[in-house]
Amino acid sequence: MNINERIRYFRKDVLKMNQRQFAASLGMAQTGVSGTERDGATVTDRFIKSICFAYNLSEVWLRDGIEPMYIQPPTFSLDKFIEERGGTDLEVEIVKTYFELDPEIRKAILSHFKEKFTPSSYGSLYDSVPDTAEELEAQFQLVTDHDKEVG
Structure with missing residues (x-):
């Protein structure tokens, strides 16, 4: 299928529009x-950019016929993220269970760990107490590395 055929296919078979309706949706004349x-x-x-923008179509699909037809939004998989970092099934379940907790309980847990890893506990290792789980994890890694060097 060439680009002309893909445009026709998309208009007729996917959108179920006639040329006049399709043209109107793009703000152009039917003859175009x-x-x-x-x-x-x-x-x-x-014209290609107009169709892609109006219908969230992949420009690569419209030009070359390479799937997927629509632009795919970026996704994040917690399972995949943990797996890529060598996490175990238990660790996956721990993280999921943490996020199932009531937000106030999660806030209390973070506060507890923030107190545990305060700058005064480890001298100049830290400039501030972290506000996010990612920052807390990075801080924990620094503490762990520091303890290995000292211990």
């Missing part, structure tokens, strides 16, 4: 859509 759907017709970058 008709022209771009003809085999071998030049399709401007502006």
